[in-house]
Amino acid sequence: MSSDEPTVRFGDVTGSTFAVGSHARAESHHHAAGRERVEDQELLEALRELRSELAGRPQSPAVTGINEAIDEAEEEITRTGRAGEGRRARLRERLESAEGITSWITAAAAVAAMLGVGGAS
Numbered sequence: 001m002s003s004d005e006p007t008v009r010f011g012d013v014t015g016s017t018f019a020v021g022s023h024a025r026a027e028s029h030h031h032a033a034g035r036e037r038v039e040d041q042e043l044l045e046a047l048r049e050l051r052s053e054l055a056g057r058p059q060s061p062a063v064t065g066i067n068e069a070i071d072e073a074e075e076e077i078t079r080t081g082r083a084g085e086g087r088r089a090r091l092r093e094r095l096e097s098a099e100g101i102t103s104w105i106t107a108a109a110a111v112a113a114m115l116g117v118g119g120a121s
Helices: 035-055 061-080 085-097 099-104 106-115
Strands: none
Touching: 035 061, 035 106, 061 085, 061 099, 085 099, 085 106
16 A cells, blocks of 8 residues: 555444445445344333333332333433343342332333243243
8 A cells, every 4th residue: 555545444333334445335234123122112111111100109229229220221222222131130130129019010010021020021
């Protein structure tokens, strides 16, 4: 490469299409959201409903922990489009540690079922 040729560098690139060079051709292939994304959006809706139901309940360490896990999961799904397994595991742990809550809140039961808490899946 001669010193008068331009240098091209790419950092972290996602969701982009580009071509480099005089004969380069850029192609984009966008795939529809898969089942995983649909499930994550359903989970997000259920988490928001759960947060709404928790808002009217007395605060306790269990309720606070669930609210924190909901906030983290909502942020991750909103930012990336999905909840990673680590995030799902944290939600499962919080719901399992607050079993009494899931019995009296419908939305908690729905989220617990989505996450496989208590053997449900």
